[in-house]
Amino acid sequence: MSLSPSIFVIYVAAALAEIGGCFAVWAVLRLDRSALWLIPGCLSLALFAGLLTLIDSAAAGRAFAAYGGVYIAASLGWMWLIEDVRPDRWDVAGLVLCLIGASTILWGPRGA
Numbered sequence: 246m247s248l249s250p251s252i253f254v255i256y257v258a259a260a261l262a263e264i265g266g267c268f269a270v271w272a273v274l275r276l277d278r279s280a281l282w283l284i285p286g287c288l289s290l291a292l293f294a295g296l297l298t299l300i301d302s303a304a305a306g307r308a309f310a311a312y313g314g315v316y317i318a319a320s321l322g323w324m325w326l327i328e329d330v331r332p333d334r335w336d337v338a339g340l341v342l343c344l345i346g347a348s349t350i351l352w353g354p355r356g357a
Contacts (some may be wrong), residue, residue: 256312259296260319266290269325307350314340314347327336 250271269286274279302308317340321332 253315255296256315257319259293259312260316262289262293263316264294264319264323264340266293268327310348311350314344317343 266286267280269289273280273282273286297305297308297312298315300308300312321336321340324330324336325332
């Protein structure tokens with residue numbers, strides 16, 4: 246699996262859809278928002294799942310695992326931009342480790 250621009254766009258869109266859907270549930274359960282937030286939240290989570298099916302991979306698990314690094318980066322971006330909480334050095338260190346892991350999954354040599 247190579248990281249073509251289309252794969253990157255799919256992963257970023259999936260991350261935004263997943264974070265948006267999860268945040269809708271968070272908003273209802275933790276921020277006392279209306280249960281109506283769950284409607285777009287569920288649609289967003291369904292979009293997330295559908296987007297990941299567009300990844301060209303022989304194994305769904307590998308596509309999902311590689312996505313994990315993108316999700317973590319997007320989550321920290323959400324925390325900083327939407328929740329106004331700046332990532333600390335431990336957040337950044339963890340992100341770097343995760344991106345190394347995701348890169349290994351994406352580009353690791355595969356036996357026949």
